[in-house]
Amino acid sequence: MVTPTALFAIDTLLTDEEREIRNTVRRVCDREIRPHVAAWFEAGELPARELARTLGSVGVLGMHLEGYGCAGMGAVSYGLACLELEAADSGLRSLVSVQGSLAMYAIWKYGSEEQKQEWLPAMAAGERIGCFGLTEPDFGSDPAGMRTTAKREGGDWVLNGTKMWITNGSVSDVAVVWARTDEGVRGFLVPAGTPGFTVNDVKHKISLRASVTSELVLEGVRLPDEAMLPGARGLSGPLGCLNEARFGIVFGAMGAALDCLETTIAYAGDREVFARPLASFQLTQEKLADMALELGKGLLLAVHLGRLKEAGTITPEQVSAGKLNNVREALEIARKCRTLLGASGITLEYPVIRHAVNLESVLTYEGTSEIHSLVLGKALTGIGAFH
Numbered sequence: 372m373v374t375p376t377a378l379f380a381i382d383t384l385l386t387d388e389e390r391e392i393r394n395t396v397r398r399v400c401d402r403e404i405r406p407h408v409a410a411w412f413e414a415g416e417l418p419a420r421e422l423a424r425t426l427g428s429v430g431v432l433g434m435h436l437e438g439y440g441c442a443g444m445g446a447v448s449y450g451l452a453c454l455e456l457e458a459a460d461s462g463l464r465s466l467v468s469v470q471g472s473l474a475m476y477a478i479w480k481y482g483s484e485e486q487k488q489e490w491l492p493a494m495a496a497g498e499r500i501g502c503f504g505l506t507e508p509d510f511g512s513d514p515a516g517m518r519t520t521a522k523r524e525g526g527d528w529v530l531n532g533t534k535m536w537i538t539n540g541s542v543s544d545v546a547v548v549w550a551r552t553d554e555g556v557r558g559f560l561v562p563a564g565t566p567g568f569t570v571n572d573v574k575h576k577i578s579l580r581a582s583v584t585s586e587l588v589l590e591g592v593r594l595p596d597e598a599m600l601p602g603a604r605g606l607s608g609p610l611g612c613l614n615e616a617r618f619g620i621v622f623g624a625m626g627a628a629l630d631c632l633e634t635t636i637a638y639a640g641d642r643e644v645f646a647r648p649l650a651s652f653q654l655t656q657e658k659l660a661d662m663a664l665e666l667g668k669g670l671l672l673a674v675h676l677g678r679l680k681e682a683g684t685i686t687p688e689q690v691s692a693g694k695l696n697n698v699r700e701a702l703e704i705a706r707k708c709r710t711l712l713g714a715s716g717i718t719l720e721y722p723v724i725r726h727a728v729n730l731e732s733v734l735t736y737e738g739t740s741e742i743h744s745l746v747l748g749k750a751l752t753g754i755g756a757f758h
């Protein structure tokens with residue numbers, strides 16, 4: 372027997388250091404996350420603070436950034452960490468993506484030296500958590516329509532508006548909030564507890580239950596000028612951050628798919644139907660072969676995009692292609708695995724249905740599959756079809 376990743380000799384594409392990083396994150400997930408994650412999911416709770424410290428202690432938070440306590444790892448290493456985290460649960464990978472690729476990256480890329488010194492080392496260590504507020508109740512795919520405003524009053528800024536579906540919202544020490552100003556869209560660092568800033572958790576989620584999702588309400592939030600990110604002006608600021616996080620999803624989604632497929636191969640070997648192992652039926656083997664093919668292709672694409680990112684040549688369209696393909700195929704794999712588990716496939720005893728419902732969120736956030744199709748359509752035809 373050969374594992375799905377060995378079938379494609381994926382390890383031969385990785386350096387010793389990359390394999391070591393992957394193994395370290397896998398060990399942390401096996402020890403700290405996998406034994407508990409189904410219960411967190413069922414309860415709709417996540418011990419985010421403890422987990423952030425644990426993940427910070429192994430250098431995963433902002434690991435692809437240089438300096439300020441960050442590990443400065445390559446894109447493939449970061450991707451492999453996302454893969455291992457998402458093999459445990461997409462909610463865990465979301466915590467890490469938002470912390471490292473959205474909140475920390477925004478500060479690292481666009482922040483002042485003082486902002487970097489104040490927030491990045493503590494965020495890398497997991498002592499402080501960040502969130503990223505771009506989406507609004509009425510503007511998700513079209514953030515250009517945002518209604519949140521920041522107006523100058525004397526030397527201060529005053530923010531008003533509502534952000535919705537914000538990962539890590541209520542457990543964050545700082546929110547990166549994007550708002551409309553007279554100078555275009557700008558980013559602001561809003562510390563938790565600032566007067567006028569309230570956070571309400573989204574309840575009754577069926578997907579990403581082991582993840583905190585919140586609404587951020589800003590009512591006359593007064594901030595000093597130093598709270599603005601000086602290096603970001605216009606929507607290219609937040610979109611640059613989203614591109615970073617999407618890259619992690621290209622690998623992460625394959626982690627969820629791999630966990631589903633490995634679980635299902637083991638199940639099909641044990642489960643007897645019509646007095647034979649489920650794995651011995653041709654229909655089963657065709658399903659397993661098809662899933663292994665999509666998984667292998669997705670992993671190869673992820674590593675290829677990682678190498679392009681390390682070379683500094685990756686384009687946003689290539690990241691869109693990776694996100695669109697790998698999340699779509701991961702969801703298909705999760706659904707197909709679910710069928711092979713039969714009724715057992717609908718319980719939390721196995722991770723498959725949890726991955727399947729989580730991937731529904733992953734399909735929607737960081738750009739929906741439709742939006743990524745439109746990005747590729749525009750790249751191929753030269754015609755934008757968004758409006």
Ligand SMILES: Cc1cc2nc3c(=O)[nH]c(=O)nc-3n(C[C@H](O)[C@H](O)[C@H](O)COP(=O)(O)OP(=O)(O)OC[C@H]3O[C@@H](n4cnc5c(N)ncnc54)[C@H](O)[C@@H]3O)c2cc1C
Pocket residue numbers: 469502503504505506508509510511512513535536537538539579584732735736737738739740741742745756757758
């Ligand atoms: C669990 C979770 C966590 C999230 N975390 C964050 C976060 O941390 N920070 C943050 O800012 N946001 C976050 N989001 C928000 C997420 O990015 C948005 O939900 C996403 O961008 C889609 O926006 P929407 O939900 O408003 O859907 P809409 O934009 O209303 O889209 C509805 C449907 O219309 C389609 N559509 C939209 N425009 C077009 C078009 N031009 N052509 C064809 N079809 C179109 C979409 O693809 C979709 O199918 C999160 C979402 C979820 C579910």
